[in-house]
Amino acid sequence: MASFFSKLFGGGKPEANDDSPAARGETVTYKEFSIAASPMRDGDQWRLCGVILKAVPGTDGQDDVQLERTFIRADLYTSREEAETFAVRKGQQIIDEQGDRLFADGAPTGRA
Structure with missing residues (x-):
């Protein structure tokens, strides 16, 4: 019974699954950077999101x-x-367009 109330009122830890925005896809190398798609569920669709990484x-x-820059766009997809x-293409x-300027501030994380 406690498990029922815990789920009903948000207690306990959320389960990790591929709907999580932190769930990254395979890393793709492009020039001296790496790109990892990390789409976010938005209703019945998926929002274009990703991370650009540079060592x-x-x-x-x-x-x-490892420095990283995240990007989130308005584009939605059915799967x-x-x-x-499309996140890798973006x-x-x-x-x-930006190359090394993405990381010019030297901050470990940020937005692209």
Whole structure:
């Protein structure tokens, strides 16, 4: 019975599934960057979202640091697979337009 009330009133941990915005698809290498699609469920459709990643050398001989820039667009698709395909294309377009300027501020995370 406690499980029923926990689910009803939002107690407990949410279950991870492919509807989660954090669920990233396969990483695709493009130029010196990586792109990972991470579509978000929006009703019965999927919103185009993704992450552009770049490894930069750490300071004082430390391991590389992974910088990332997220992008979210208004485009909606009927399947997660279709949204992932177009997220990779959009990531490539952003890289072509902005390149290293995406990471010019040196911040570990941010928006593209």
